[in-house]
Amino acid sequence: MRLPKIAAATAVVLLAAACGDGSGDDRPDGLTVWVMGTSQDALVEYFDGVEARFQESSPDTDVHVEFIPWPDAQESITNALAGGDAPDVIEIGNDQVAGWASQGALLDITDQVSGWDAASEMDQNALEYGTYNGVQYGVPWYSGVRTLYYRADWLGELGHEPPTTWDELVTVAEDIQEEYGVSGFGAPTDFTNGIASFIWSNGGEIAVQNGEEWEGRLTDPATVEAVEFYASLSTDGISPQGYVGENELVPLADMANGELGMYIDGGWALASMEEQAQDPAVLEDIAAAPIPGADGIAPAFAGGSALSVFSTTQQPDLAFELLTVMGDQEGGKGFADAAGFFPAYPELLESDEYQEDPNRAAAATQMQNTRFFPTTPRWTAADQDNKILPAAVLEIVRGGDAEEVLAEADEQLTAILNEPVE
Structure with a gap:
């Protein structure tokens, strides 16, 4: 055709x-x-x-x-x-x-x-x-790559530098919420790229190749801890409940309109912010920094x-x-x-x-x-088609036991990554 x-x-x-x-x-x-x-x-x-x-x-x-x-x-x-x-x-x-x-x-x-x-x-x-x-x-x-977008004017007024660790991220986010009455950080659950940075920064993995087979690593303690932390940003009120089940497009609009203190996105988001900002002056106060990790800069996809x-x-x-x-x-x-x-x-x-x-x-x-995701034709099926990692985070935010949810997700991930390539 x-x-x-x-x-x-x-x-x-x-x-x-x-x-x-x-x-x-x-x-x-x-x-x-x-x-x-x-x-x-x-x-x-x-x-x-x-x-x-x-x-x-x-x-x-x-x-x-x-x-x-x-x-x-x-x-x-x-x-x-x-x-x-x-x-x-x-x-x-x-x-x-x-x-x-x-x-x-x-x-x-x-x-x-x-x-x-x-x-x-x-x-x-x-x-x-x-x-x-x-x-x-x-x-x-x-x-x-994605980076951390933040309100530079707010952090300056609060006496904070851009956060470089998870603990600093929570502290800065809480101070933003207390001072300005908006959520300090956006953590959408349908956001594999962002979640992966938290996993990698804690020494965890999503999946690894062993010979010709792929093995899920979602039950690794480092991975579980990272996913639990990411989910806690929603359950503890750091990130709005409105981002649960959503991707990064939702916090983008809030960031562009002064309704959010920090979130993770790529350089391509700036053009969208310009289109959605009701007051273009807000964009002058938005700056970027590397993504904070468990103990320092997190890897990004x-x-x-x-x-x-x-x-x-x-x-x-x-x-x-x-x-x-x-x-x-x-x-x-x-x-x-x-x-x-x-x-x-x-x-x-x-x-x-x-x-x-x-x-x-x-x-x-x-x-x-x-970092990079698994080099296999089956990664698209695992992530885009079945949303294995985002679905697990969503279930945990909604009250599921992290270890049980991730054990089930790990089985599904391993099975899909090892399905024959047609």
Whole structure:
């Protein structure tokens, strides 16, 4: 089935008017890139630059970019596998690499990556996250992490620095509530990314791989303690009851309107805050800091996207060449800056550009302490489809015994992660 050419914000962007010059070269007139999201002026300008760089070595090959809305990604890729229009290079969520690789959508690029100098400069954990069964199917394009948003003016008036530990988090939250009459911290229960940071910071795990089998770790004492603490933020009145059963979009609106002191979210939340703030002046008092952990900065899930070569491309070598232009330090930083994320190159995050801006500095610091979810196609089924961890937290908040709830959740998690990949 031919994918519709979506008008306006999600239109196909044709970055060059001229096609091949008829010289007889076997290179194609164009390569197609699928980018997830919607078209923006900054992104179109970025791809103009990508095409110009790419055409230095392939002057007769245009770069065609199609923006695919994230909600349509599953159907679009499935249709491409079934014989519909397909890209040569594709962006996918970094937690989706294993899933699409297992379905045959992505090309094995192990040899090409091993010979690409830029790969050694990337975040090696993020690069490893682009593998499945020991095969490289994707490389990190950009990264994004969550941080702690807080009311800097309130903390200043209270004489507090941003909290760096759980105890400090509770103290600051209680003082905010007492002084300003709003909840001090938001802890939504449908928030795996946030809950995971609490687990990891306490030395716990969600699941680990033992040989070819996955083993849930939700009954580990460190994990139980972390989940109990996170749940207690709701049961003890630190976090509003209105966030029980909700995701981070609910506290976002409250943060933007002066109804909350602190909560955890990513840099992408700032644009939403601007849209929802009834008084834009409030946003000037919102700052960011690394996520507080049990005894110091907590690890955060390193979200972001990977670049892959689609399995049906007729020009795999040329497609990988285009991938390198998009994904080297220049290309990776260019896209990250245009889209509001961070490049997947640790040394770039140490520059003044990231360290001197307070909000970017918080995320750049957080980027030095990241973790990843289980590298298995079954993680989506465990988390997005069955919401195993959020459901357990919700049940505990509603009065369930933590050890019993997590024991049952652990059995379910282990079973799902070990189901055969179709």
